[in-house]
Every structure is written in C-alpha cells, then in structure tokens.
Amino acid sequence: MNNFEKFMSTHGEKLYDIAKKNTKYNSSGHAIISKTDEWLDEPEWQAKQQEVKSNEEYKIAGNMAGAIPT
Numbered sequence: 570m571n572n573f574e575k576f577m578s579t580h581g582e583k584l585y586d587i588a589k590k591n592t593k594y595n596s597s598g599h600a601i602i603s604k605t606d607e608w609l610d611e612p613e614w615q616a617k618q619q620e621v622k623s624n625e626e627y628k629i630a631g632n633m634a635g636a637i638p639t
Contacts, residue, residue, distance in 0.1 A: 570578070577584075595601045602609060 592600050593603065
C-alpha cells in the first residue's frame with residue numbers, strides 16, 4: 570500500500586464528508602456548480618477539453634473509414 574492509499578484509508582471518509590457538505594445539490598440530488606462559480610471559466614481546462622474532443626473526433630472518423638484498427 571502506497572502513502573496515498575494509506576492516507577485515504579485513514580482520512581478518506583472524513584474528506585468525503587467534508588466534500589459532500591461543501592457541495593451544492595439540485596432538487597434531483599445531482600451536484601451542481603453555480604453559474605457565477607470562479608472555477609467555471611478556466612481557459613486551460615477548456616483548451617484541454619477541446620484537444621481531447623478533437624482527438625476523439627479524429628478517432629471516430631478514422632474508425633468509420635477503417636483507417637484505425639480497434
């Protein structure tokens with residue numbers, strides 16, 4: 570067991586409880602993020618998401634053409 574696993578084994582439940590208390594939920598019980606949340610606009614994550622999306626589209630197009638083995 571590595572250090573992270575030991576830490577989570579010891580403290581994981583407490584950390585999970587804290588995270589749940591700090592999370593807002595909608596009426597369906599789904600975790601939500603406010604439209605005004607400062608983390609909502611993070612260009613570096615949006616760029617990474619676009620990169621992944623573009624790569625996935627390439628793979629799908631390649632598979633459809635039979636160019637990429639699955």
